[in-house]
Amino acid sequence: MTGIRATDVAVIGAGPAGLAAAVAAVDKGANVLLLERDARPGGILQQCVHNGFGLHYFGEELTGPEYAARFAGEAARRADRVSFLPDTMALSLDSDRTITAVSPREGPLTIKPGAVVLAMGCRERARGALGIAGTRPAGVYTAGAAQRLVNLDGYLPGRRVVILGSGDIGLIMARRLTWEGAKVLMVCELMPYSSGLNRNIVQCLRDYDIPLYFNTTVSRVHGSERVEAVTVVKVDGKRQAIPGTERVVECDTLLLSVGLMPENELTRMAGIQLDPVTGGAVVDERRQTSLPGVFACGNVLQVHDLVDHVSREAEIAGRYAAGYAKAGTLPMPKLSVSAEGFTRYVVPQRISAEPEGMVDLYFRVGDAVKPARLTVRTADGKTILTRRKKAMTPGEMEHVKVDVSKLTGDVVVVTEAVGNV
Amino acid sequence: MSDSITMGGGKREFICIVCPVGCPLKAEGDGDAVKVTGNACPRGAVYGRQEYLRPMRVVTSNAAVQGGDRPLVSVKTSGEIEKARIPDALARIRGLIVSAPVEIGQILIDDLAGAPLVATAAVGKV
Numbered sequence: 001m002t003g004i005r006a007t008d009v010a011v012i013g014a015g016p017a018g019l020a021a022a023v024a025a026v027d028k029g030a031n032v033l034l035l036e037r038d039a040r041p042g043g044i045l046q047q048c049v050h051n052g053f054g055l056h057y058f059g060e061e062l063t064g065p066e067y068a069a070r071f072a073g074e075a076a077r078r079a080d081r082v083s084f085l086p087d088t089m090a091l092s093l094d095s096d097r098t099i100t101a102v103s104p105r106e107g108p109l110t111i112k113p114g115a116v117v118l119a120m121g122c123r124e125r126a127r128g129a130l131g132i133a134g135t136r137p138a139g140v141y142t143a144g145a146a147q148r149l150v151n152l153d154g155y156l157p158g159r160r161v162v163i164l165g166s167g168d169i170g171l172i173m174a175r176r177l178t179w180e181g182a183k184v185l186m187v188c189e190l191m192p193y194s195s196g197l198n199r200n201i202v203q204c205l206r207d208y209d210i211p212l213y214f215n216t217t218v219s220r221v222h223g224s225e226r227v228e229a230v231t232v233v234k235v236d237g238k239r240q241a242i243p244g245t246e247r248v249v250e251c252d253t254l255l256l257s258v259g260l261m262p263e264n265e266l267t268r269m270a271g272i273q274l275d276p277v278t279g280g281a282v283v284d285e286r287r288q289t290s291l292p293g294v295f296a297c298g299n300v301l302q303v304h305d306l307v308d309h310v311s312r313e314a315e316i317a318g319r320y321a322a323g324y325a326k327a328g329t330l331p332m333p334k335l336s337v338s339a340e341g342f343t344r345y346v347v348p349q350r351i352s353a354e355p356e357g358m359v360d361l362y363f364r365v366g367d368a369v370k371p372a373r374l375t376v377r378t379a380d381g382k383t384i385l386t387r388r389k390k391a392m393t394p395g396e397m398e399h400v401k402v403d404v405s406k407l408t409g410d411v412v413v414v415t416e417a418v419g420n421v
Numbered sequence: 422m423s424d425s426i427t428m429g430g431g432k433r434e435f436i437c438i439v440c441p442v443g444c445p446l447k448a449e450g451d452g453d454a455v456k457v458t459g460n461a462c463p464r465g466a467v468y469g470r471q472e473y474l475r476p477m478r479v480v481t482s483n484a485a486v487q488g489g490d491r492p493l494v495s496v497k498t499s500g501e502i503e504k505a506r507i508p509d510a511l512a513r514i515r516g517l518i519v520s521a522p523v524e525i526g527q528i529l530i531d532d533l534a535g536a537p538l539v540a541t542a543a544v545g546k547v
């Protein structure tokens with residue numbers, strides 16, 4: 001049966017971003033429809049059984065399921081205002097904010113919300129995105145798929161494992177598989193540095209003497225039915241394989257931890273402007289996208305390394321989505337925020353005509369900078385603030401608080417290297 | 422200088438994990454007296470000393486569930502345990518079978534290498 005559902009705010013995705021946005025929207029007086037394609041809320045946190053979540057938000061270290069349960073509990077306490085729709089897949093988003101979704105229980109659904117919060121999260125890059133040569137046997141997994149197999153389904157995906165990519169999921173899985181009895185032979189990293197957190201390199205690799213090879217990649221997969229070996233090769237400064245450095249490593253499993261991509265199919269359908277660097281929507285400080293009344297937060301907006309920041313960002317989006325649903329309008333973007341020097345991107349990319357108070361600018365650098373000087377200035381040359389940082393790395397998202405009342409023009413966030421270290 | 426190297430003796434190197442700088446620490450000890458160098462801040466010295474004397478880690482894993490709406494429940498040691506005892510702890514977790522329902526925070530093993538093992542998720546009964 002087709003029914004049209006009206007609601008103040010529709011939130012797409014009930015991972016950490018969607019849950020925090022839903023709670024924040026309710027607390028601003030909105031009724032919320034929370035759409036989730038899985039059977040349970042929590043998103044990918046459900047399979048992140050390791051700890052280290054929540055240090056910033058809750059001031060204590062939680063595991064992924066515990067962090068998710070806190071927000072799911074907050075949403076459940078507001079059950080009179082939050083309708084949770086599990087097993088529900090959002091199929092389309094129109095430019096008039098109409099959502100088409102489907103679920104086994106409800107059938108096809110048409111939702112006409114006052115505002116929309118996009119909280120679909122991100123996807124892992126898979127083998128197809130890398131162009132690794134060789135055969136197509138079983139035993140090649142993304143690190144997240146392997147994590148799901150081990151932590152939710154109870155299967156060990158292999159016994160002798162090579163991991164390509166030293167992102168956090170790959171590092172966490174190196175330890176997890178070691179703990180479950182597999183032998184992790186090595187982690188190969190194409191870049192000269194790891195995008196993973198320092199703590200994970202120490203506690204997941206060094207603790208178990210797992211070697212981490214920089215400037216190294218996997219160039220070929222061997223094996224007919226199952227992975228039998230991979231060819232590992234050194235790369236030069238242009239990330240090109242160096243002939244003669246190949247070696248064949250016998251293994252039965254290759255895990256890929258080679259980056260995450262915001263999952264923005266719905267965003268594209270609605271014609272919302274995307275940032276080519278983040279892969280997410282262009283938003284203002286309220287996390288409103290280029291389509292009025294549609295907001296974005298969490299990993300669908302920019303890939304975060306800490307869920308704590310996801311929750312904060314989602315609360316902003318949820319709060320203003322509720323505000324939009326009530327008022328039918330919000331101030332439009334006026335100023336742009338751009339990146340310079342080592343700064344690779346900044347979120348939000350816009351500041352509205354009527355910003356309120358202090359605004360956190362989140363950004364990443366494109367290369368390791370030790371030590372670094374950070375400058376926030378306006379395009380007309382007025383310095384708003386400068387900071388010295390001992391170290392900035394691409395793996396750690398930075399943020400800086402800016403008093404938006406001081407802004408006289410477009411904003412530039414500049415990161416420079418200082419001194420010779 | 423003592424020339425007898427005991428469990429806590431000798432010179433060892435760590436990467437500090439307190440902040441993104443990742444100082445390369447050198448720790449040298451003689452009994453309980455530990456000298457940490459290479460740290461750029463006092464927090465590094467504290468970390469280096471602990472890591473030298475008795476490295477501690479939280480262990481997280483999954484335990485089998487009987488009669489649940491999911492086959493596994495995620496678990497953690499509710500505090501840090503000695504790193505050296507992690508293999509024993511993991512072996513005990515592997516042998517554990519929990520009956521559903523499981524509450525989040527429920528104690529599953531009272532003393533697992535020095536800390537309780539608790540469930541970090543809820544599992545319903547079928």
